[in-house]
Amino acid sequence: MKMDVNKFLAIIFAASSIGLPLVANADESTTTGPTVQATYLLPNAPSFDETIPRFREKYNRHNPTLPLREYRVIISKNIYLPLTRAASRINEKLYSSAVLERGSEKIKSLQLTLLPSESETETQKNHILAEQYMIALMRHFNPTISQEQSKENIDHLLRNSKKSPFYSRNIGAIRYIVVNSSEKTLTFAVEPIKLWLSEPDN
Template identity: 80%
Template sequence: MKMDVNKFLVITLVASNTGLPLVTHADTSKTTGPIAQAAYLMPNAPSFDETIPRFREKYNRRNPALPLHEYRVITGKDIYLPLTRAASKINEKLYSSAVLERGSEKIKSLQLTLLSSENETETQKNQILTEQYMIALMHHFNPTLSQEQSKENIDNLLKNSKKLPFFSHNIGAIRYIVINGSEKTLTFAIEPIKLSLSGPEN
């Protein structure tokens, strides 16, 4: 298990610092490869108007079958001083992480990372579980979408990102990103793309 946790940390650091898009205003899907710096590292990058504790409370209330456990701060020199990183374990192969404004804990980027497994049955089960979490997260951040619309959007996102190292698609003021890692890992990220974006209401 420790090896998987360490692998998760390395993968999320790489995805966060090199794999997420620099563009903050485009409305079309992007299929470019990894670039130098993640968008949330830019000066004045937007945040969701929702702290990680508040997000968990609301998300878990709406999705009791797909819980997110407490996010624990990850210490390290990988991230810029005004930001902090926290992670939550879903199972041995699936984790969630968040990049937060230091102090306010407002979310700048929320991510899911699925690690590879040598067991084909476990891989299939975790892929299904990951997609369920992706749908639930999209529905949380885009509450005007129905569950069916969220599923359709995630299905299209995964279909369009297949065999690509990087793919992003904007829905409203939110960017959804898929990064397919070299070790058969998958990272799904959610980020705001405009300033003063409010979180979903109760």
């Protein structure tokens, strides 16, 4: 059954609007419960030095089998004025969304959202696909780590996220977050923890 586009955007906005704990230090990992405000809403919160078009061009070139389609802007009165949200559909249950700095359109938070499936087979299939996208995103933002290291890091994040609704881990200047909601929705987020410059494009 296909999902109406407006309904999909509403679901993504709700899922990605989860209040992420305010953890701005460089601790290796953090386990806690979600709080009211996300880190990217803090004054002077850092942004990646990439816009969505630039990110997609580089990401899709290096990951042709795991493409990200064009992101559509989500219009909502609930988001703070300095920020814009956009979302991209991967399949019926898996989506990517981004929080952008209004004006520069640089990425402040990039997220994957996995919605619950009707069957166990579909759940397993989509979970495997989501993990593949997580690994690809980690390699994009941490290009010096290998495919195997990325998989180990993602496995670590997902394993520890089962113990708490929220789990985060910092790798270099990047913060990786996994949130498990009560509605069985899984959100994976990538955020800078300090000013970040793109690697030279090869």
